[in-house]
Amino acid sequence: MTSQWEAALEALRNGECVAVLDGEEREGETDLFFPAASLSPASLRLLRTQAGGEMYMSVGHEVASAFGLPYIGNVLALTEVSAKFPVFQYMEKSKGEMCQGSCSVGVSLDHRTTKTGAPDVERSYTCRRLAELFQEVKEMETSVDASQRRFGEEFHTPGHIFLCVENGKGLSVRTGHTELSIALANAAGVTPVMVGCVMLSNDGDDFGALRPAPARAWAASRNIPFLTGSEIVKHVLG
Amino acid sequence: MTSQWEAALEALRNGECVAVLDGEEREGETDLFFPAASLSPASLRLLRTQAGGEMYMSVGHEVASAFGLPYIGNVLALTEVSAKFPVFQYMEKSKGEMCQGSCSVGVSLDHRTTKTGAPDVERSYTCRRLAELFQEVKEMETSVDASQRRFGEEFHTPGHIFLCVENGKGLSVRTGHTELSIALANAAGVTPVMVGCVMLSNDGDDFGALRPAPARAWAASRNIPFLTGSEIVKHVLG
Numbered sequence: 001m002t003s004q005w006e007a008a009l010e011a012l013r014n015g016e017c018v019a020v021l022d023g024e025e026r027e028g029e030t031d032l033f034f035p036a037a038s039l040s041p042a043s044l045r046l047l048r049t050q051a052g053g054e055m056y057m058s059v060g061h062e063v064a065s066a067f068g069l070p071y072i073g074n075v076l077a078l079t080e081v082s083a084k085f086p087v088f089q090y091m092e093k094s095k096g097e098m099c100q101g102s103c104s105v106g107v108s109l110d111h112r113t114t115k116t117g118a119p120d121v122e123r124s125y126t127c128r129r130l131a132e133l134f135q136e137v138k139e140m141e142t143s144v145d146a147s148q149r150r151f152g153e154e155f156h157t158p159g160h161i162f163l164c165v166e167n168g169k170g171l172s173v174r175t176g177h178t179e180l181s182i183a184l185a186n187a188a189g190v191t192p193v194m195v196g197c198v199m200l201s202n203d204g205d206d207f208g209a210l211r212p213a214p215a216r217a218w219a220a221s222r223n224i225p226f227l228t229g230s231e232i233v234k235h236v237l238g
Numbered sequence: 239m240t241s242q243w244e245a246a247l248e249a250l251r252n253g254e255c256v257a258v259l260d261g262e263e264r265e266g267e268t269d270l271f272f273p274a275a276s277l278s279p280a281s282l283r284l285l286r287t288q289a290g291g292e293m294y295m296s297v298g299h300e301v302a303s304a305f306g307l308p309y310i311g312n313v314l315a316l317t318e319v320s321a322k323f324p325v326f327q328y329m330e331k332s333k334g335e336m337c338q339g340s341c342s343v344g345v346s347l348d349h350r351t352t353k354t355g356a357p358d359v360e361r362s363y364t365c366r367r368l369a370e371l372f373q374e375v376k377e378m379e380t381s382v383d384a385s386q387r388r389f390g391e392e393f394h395t396p397g398h399i400f401l402c403v404e405n406g407k408g409l410s411v412r413t414g415h416t417e418l419s420i421a422l423a424n425a426a427g428v429t430p431v432m433v434g435c436v437m438l439s440n441d442g443d444d445f446g447a448l449r450p451a452p453a454r455a456w457a458a459s460r461n462i463p464f465l466t467g468s469e470i471v472k473h474v475l476g
Contacts, residue, residue, distance in 0.1 A: 027354050041445035048290050049440065053356050054398050055292075068325040072396050076345075080318035086383070087306040090390020094350050105396040107314075108343075112332050116265050118291050118436050121445040145324065152328020158310050158343040160292050198356050202287065207279030207359040 005235050008225035012188035015039075017046065019199075019219040020180050021212050022229040029198050030215035031177045032224075033058075035185060036193035037131035041120040044127075044195070048120075050218075053198030053209075056162045057127055058178040060185070060192030063134045064106065064165040067151045068144055071165055073103050104167070104178040110159030117160040126161050129154060131193040166192075171236055175229050183236045184227075243473050246463035250426040253277075255284065257437075257457040258418050259450050260467045267436050268453035269415045270462075271296075273423060274431035275369035279358040282365075282433070286358075288456075291436030291447075294400045295365055296416040298423070298430030301372045302344065302403040305389045306382055309403055311341050342405070342416040348397030355398040364399050367392060369431040404430075409474055413467050421474045422465075 002010075008018045015038035021030040032051045034043045047055055059069070073093055075081065082089045093103050110117030111126040133154060137147040164178040171179050181194040199210035199218075210218075219226040240248075246256045253276035259268040270289045272281045285293055297307070311331055313319065320327045331341050348355030349364040371392060375385040402416040409417050419432040437448035437456075448456075457464040 029354060029356065045438075045440065045445065048286070048438070052286050068323060070323045070325075075313070075319055075323060076395065078316075078318050078322060080316050081313055084316060085306060085308045085313060087308075087386045087389060088395070090387055091345075091347070091393060091395045092390075093394045093396065103396065105346075107329075108400075109329070116267060116436075116447070118267065119438055119446045124445075148325040149328055151325060152330075155329060156331045157314065157326070157329045158331065158341065162346075198354075200283075200286070200357055202283065207283065207362075208357045209354070 004225050004227055005231065008184060008227055009188040011225050012184060012190050015043075017043070017224050018184065019215060019224050019226045020177060020184070020229070020232070021215060021226070022175065022177055022180065024212060026175070026229065027209070028212065029177075029209040030212065031181070031196045031198050033181045033184070033194045033196045035131075035188075035190045036127040036195050037135075037191040039124045039127045039195055041124045044120040044124045047195065047197040050199075051197035052200040052202070054162070055123070055195065055197045056164050057130070058104075058164045058166065058181045058194045058196060059106070059130070060182045061166045061168045061170070063192060066134060066137055066144065066147050068148050069106055069163065069165060071103060072105050072107060104164040104174075104176055106163035106165040108158045108160065108162045109155040110161065111154055112156055123160055126155070126159070127193070127195050131191045134193060135191055171233050175233060180229055180232050183232055187236060242463050242465055243469065246422060246465055247426040249463050250422060250428050253281075255281070255462050256422065257453060257462050257464045258415060258422070258467070258470070259453060259464070260413065260415055260418065262450060264413070264467065265447070266450065267415075267447040268450065269419070269434045269436050271419045271422070271432045271434045273369075273426075273428045274365040274433050275373075275429040277362045277365045277433055279362045282358040282362045285433065285435040288437075289435035290438040290440070292400070293361070293433065293435045294402050295368070296342075296402045296404065296419045296432045296434060297344070297368070298420045299404045299406045299408070301430060304372060304375055304382065304385050306386050307344055307401065307403060309341060310343050310345060342402040342412075342414055344401035344403040346396045346398065346400045347393040348399065349392055350394055361398055364393070364397070365431070365433050368399075369429045372431060373429055409471050413471060418467050418470050421470055425474060
């Protein structure tokens with residue numbers, strides 16, 4: 001019998017969906033993920049209709065490094081920014097276990113060829129191209145400056161895709177959905193760019209995240225592999 | 239017979255939804271809007287299940303001014319930002335009619351009391367509190383610095399609510415959904431903070447924005463007022 005771990009890696013290699021619960025003691029949220037490299041408009045429609053939360057793209061640390069993509073928090077903390085826009089002196093991200101001293105949020109972007117950037121066909125193209133461009137510059141072994149230029153030729157900011165950037169030490173430092181999804185991509189051998197969306201409740205007066213039991217049942221009913229953060233950590237870190 | 243314009247203003251005063259098509263020659267997208275001041279978790283669920291696109295909060299120019307909230311493009315264009323993070327030298331927003339030389343996108347935020355910030359109950363609270371806080375500082379006629387401090391005591395960045403900021407000259411300069419929704423709020427006499435979401439197609443192989451005819455039919459079937467950008471401009475500017 002195939003384990004959920006093996007089923008998840010196989011699903012990602014086939015461009016299919018996996019479900020990841022970070023942990024009931026952490027966020028307690030289940031996010032669905034597709035690999036960006038083969039993302040279809042239909043996959044994006046599934047994320048927004050079946051999961052429903054904010055859509056984001058997690059990128060591996062090596063992807064952010066290749067293109068020089070920062071955490072937005074490090075941009076807003078610059079002296080000139082807080083001097084010119086003092087509100088940022090007061091808006092520093094709250095510390096807590098969800099951020100663990102830093103935060104994964106990067107910039108937003110759209111591919112320059114999109115019209116508004118919002119529809120499934122446009123957002124899925126933006127995601128696919130970012131994954132493809134990373135493979136292209138990786139194979140060319142080009143300089144970071146040349147990679148940044150190519151990045152800017154294709155993408156502008158702000159846009160409709162919000163990046164979450166893996167920290168440089170992966171799961172050993174942070175076990176958020178960003179790190180968990182990139183660890184899965186690396187284990188599956190697919191490009192470390194993943195498109196995720198948190199599952200929300202559509203049930204009556206429960207307006208929170210979808211609870212772990214119904215999330216697990218939903219995934220089982222669709223043959224979508226379901227993993228918890230601790231299962232992923234155990235497989236990756238041993 | 240009540241006109242769509244009067245029905246829209248009445249809906250907003252009651253905390254209900256309106257639909258706005260910017261124009262078939264512009265984006266050709268229909269966005270649903272609720273007034274933020276009375277936003278419920280159920281309203282937010284309706285936006286994400288019935289509209290489906292990126293959710294955002296449009297704020298009037300006076301709201302952004304009261305709290306010193308900038309366009310993110312003006313932050314990323316600062317010398318220190320582009321010197322430290324050169325990728326921004328290359329990622330300048332494409333010029334085009336959707337941006338008309340500038341862009342409406344501001345910062346993202348969550349209320350500090352939220353856990354992850356993502357679920358409907360948390361996002362709706364973030365939106366309501368921003369609208370309430372604007373009314374509070376407006377009535378107190380406090381200084382911009384004091385307002386910014388109070389803003390930072392309640393909200394941190396980055397977060398799950400993405401702001402779109404009305405330009406200072408409203409509909410006379412730009413007729414995007416940001417300006418259209420704020421013009422409606424002002425006409426209805428509600429706090430100029432609106433929560434919007436673009437309607438996307440869920441129909442077969444059409445992965446674009448929901449077309450104007452089915453958007454109009456959907457609104458009619460639910461008794462939701464439907465206005466076009468040119469109708470709003472005509473009512474507001476005469």
